[in-house]
Amino acid sequence: MQFTAMILSNIEVSPGYWRMRMTAPPECATASPGQFIMVRVNGAIDPLLRRPFGIFDIGTYRPSQSGAQPQPFLEILYRVVGKGTAMLSTLHSSDLLDVLGPLGKGFALGKPDEEKLIVGGGVGLAPLYLLAKELVKESKVRLFAGGRTRDDILCITEFERLGIESYTATEDGSLGECGLVTEALLRRLDRLQRSATIYACGPHGMLNAVAQIAAERSIPCQVSLEGYMACGVGACLGCVVPGRSHSPETPDFRCVCTEGPVFESGELKWRE
Amino acid sequence: MNSVMKPDMSVILAGIMLRNPVMTASGTFGYGEEFAQYIDMETIGAFVTKGLSLKARAGNPTPRIVETPGGMLNAIGLQNVGIDAFIAKKVPYLRSVNTPAIANFFGSTVDEYTEMARRLDEIVEVAGLEINISCPNVKQGGIVFGADPGSAASVVSACRAVTKKPLIVKLSPNVTDVVVMARACEDAGADALSLINTLIGMAIDLNRRRPVLANITGGFSGPAIKPVALRMVWQVAKAVKVPIIGIGGIMNAVDALEFMLAGATAVQVGTASFINPGAAQKIAEDMEAWLISNGVDDIKSLIGAMET
Numbered sequence: 001m002q003f004t005a006m007i008l009s010n011i012e013v014s015p016g017y018w019r020m021r022m023t024a025p026p027e028c029a030t031a032s033p034g035q036f037i038m039v040r041v042n043g044a045i046d047p048l049l050r051r052p053f054g055i056f057d058i059g060t061y062r063p064s065q066s067g068a069q070p071q072p073f074l075e076i077l078y079r080v081v082g083k084g085t086a087m088l089s090t091l092h093s094s095d096l097l098d099v100l101g102p103l104g105k106g107f108a109l110g111k112p113d114e115e116k117l118i119v120g121g122g123v124g125l126a127p128l129y130l131l132a133k134e135l136v137k138e139s140k141v142r143l144f145a146g147g148r149t150r151d152d153i154l155c156i157t158e159f160e161r162l163g164i165e166s167y168t169a170t171e172d173g174s175l176g177e178c179g180l181v182t183e184a185l186l187r188r189l190d191r192l193q194r195s196a197t198i199y200a201c202g203p204h205g206m207l208n209a210v211a212q213i214a215a216e217r218s219i220p221c222q223v224s225l226e227g228y229m230a231c232g233v234g235a236c237l238g239c240v241v242p243g244r245s246h247s248p249e250t251p252d253f254r255c256v257c258t259e260g261p262v263f264e265s266g267e268l269k270w271r272e
Numbered sequence: 273m274n275s276v277m278k279p280d281m282s283v284i285l286a287g288i289m290l291r292n293p294v295m296t297a298s299g300t301f302g303y304g305e306e307f308a309q310y311i312d313m314e315t316i317g318a319f320v321t322k323g324l325s326l327k328a329r330a331g332n333p334t335p336r337i338v339e340t341p342g343g344m345l346n347a348i349g350l351q352n353v354g355i356d357a358f359i360a361k362k363v364p365y366l367r368s369v370n371t372p373a374i375a376n377f378f379g380s381t382v383d384e385y386t387e388m389a390r391r392l393d394e395i396v397e398v399a400g401l402e403i404n405i406s407c408p409n410v411k412q413g414g415i416v417f418g419a420d421p422g423s424a425a426s427v428v429s430a431c432r433a434v435t436k437k438p439l440i441v442k443l444s445p446n447v448t449d450v451v452v453m454a455r456a457c458e459d460a461g462a463d464a465l466s467l468i469n470t471l472i473g474m475a476i477d478l479n480r481r482r483p484v485l486a487n488i489t490g491g492f493s494g495p496a497i498k499p500v501a502l503r504m505v506w507q508v509a510k511a512v513k514v515p516i517i518g519i520g521g522i523m524n525a526v527d528a529l530e531f532m533l534a535g536a537t538a539v540q541v542g543t544a545s546f547i548n549p550g551a552a553q554k555i556a557e558d559m560e561a562w563l564i565s566n567g568v569d570d571i572k573s574l575i576g577a578m579e580t
Binding site for chain 1: 299300301302306307310322328329330331334335336337338339341342343344346348351494495496523543545546547548549550
């Protein structure tokens with residue numbers, strides 16, 4: 001659905017990373033973890049296209065004015081990477097946004113009695129918080145958060161407040177372990193006593209590594225992908241990724257926007 | 273009492289009755305169904321499918337899309353389900369909607385174009401055909417035929433011979449003289465011309481010293497191209513007798529009406545549908561409102577009505 005959202009807050013949570021809360025219609029209250037929204041930053045023609053953002057959190061906004069009705073809010077966590085996100089970071093509470101969503105296919109929550117391992121790289125944590133909130137209701141959840149420096153490790157305290165054990169790794173060692181987040185994941189997997197599911201979102205290199213680890217150990221793994229997209233509704237075919245059986249003769253492209261953004265890692269074709 | 277007469281918004285395009293002149297452009301509206309939850313399909317004049325070919329096509333590697341000021345570049349590479357899957361999976365939706373569906377198609381040889389026209393001619397749900405001889409992103413199956421008047425004429429006349437359905441030819445702006453191409457297609461039997469397809473463009477990532485698109489170049493669309501499109505529609509409208517569908521950067525009703533003044537009988541909304549999936553409906557509604565507030569009782573009176 002398309003709706004006008006009112007910004008409730010827009011805060012820089014780490015250098016270059018922002019967290020925005022906006023009002024949402026009741027239909028958004030039931031968005032599933034992993035779904036995303038397409039935001040039009042302004043009504044002008046530059047930037048022209050909407051920008052996709054994973055839904056970071058959903059909740060209920062209770063206006064302070066007496067008599068005002070509570071209504072759902074949703075949050076996005078974004079990194080300023082270009083003109084569109086730079087403009088978004090200059091918006092203030094009570095500014096309005098044109099939003100399309102919730103879009104796409106979210107995470108499957110899996111079986112409650114298994115361990116849930118969440119792996120996020122940088123702003124890839126964005127769609128994983130809402131997922132974590134759901135998963136902790138029934139399962140043991142561990143978070144593995146990675147980034148280049150400590151500035152790329154976002155909102156860890158939010159996850160910890162849910163009672164989730166978190167492991168952090170930075171490439172420069174400025175927070176947590178020095179190294180890649182996949183190394184911490186591997187150590188945990190070596191000690192795993194029961195079945196588990198991995199949920200991952202982050203840079204493609206990280207997802208590629210996580211998918212490979214999951215495949216080698218036959219652990220179910222869901223990944224949430226990013227893609228350059230113009231429409232978000234399956235029409236522009238800009239955001240496609242190759243499925244496992246893809247070849248030029250037997251095309252098997254999947255739309256990140258409508259068939260994803262969450263995929264079983266085994267459905268996709270990865271680098272060897 | 274203040275009664276408002278509803279203006280006549282209908283136009284006839286190559287024998288197809290459109291409730292209003294607003295169509296959606298090929299490649300920006302899927303096969304229609306993708307937009308069903310965002311738009312009332314029966315508020316627009318017609319819609320055009322993604323370009324179809326005999327076999328399914330994978331399309332180009334990614335990145336396929338990049339935004340530039342006031343526009344975007346795409347190099348999708350004609351990814352499509354192929355004619356058999358179109359008939360099996362997409363045509364049932366066309367049947368359910370009371371709005372003409374135009375099938376856009378291409379081939380890599382004259383024979384493939386002809387075979388596609390023959391196959392599409394058999395589908396009752398397809399109201400008309402739009403020949404794509406202007407895709408800038410694939411070597412065969414597009415611009416090879418769209419940049420040379422002789423080649424274009426051979427494709428059009430071969431397709432003409434196998435279908436009685438209205439035949440629209442979509443023209444490329446990436447030619448020396450669009451009027452020469454337009455006349456060649458009209459003479460070969462086209463019932464209507466749609467223009468313009470995208471302009472060939474390019475974007476570079478300075479830091480990586482590489483092109484942004486995997487295909488290096490791509491088709492430039494969006495509001496930035498509107499002045500070029502308006503000029504070409506005006507030039508072609510003066511030179512041919514068949515109706516013209518104006519395409520290029522139409523974002524709102526004002527843009528659409530300008531194309532009609534330049535000589536277009538109908539318009540296609542493209543990139544705007546990516547930004548607002550309901551854009552075509554909104555444009556049609558706003559055009560009607562403009563006619564009412566300006567006391568125009570028949571939209572056909574605006575076609576080619578620019579005064580110079």
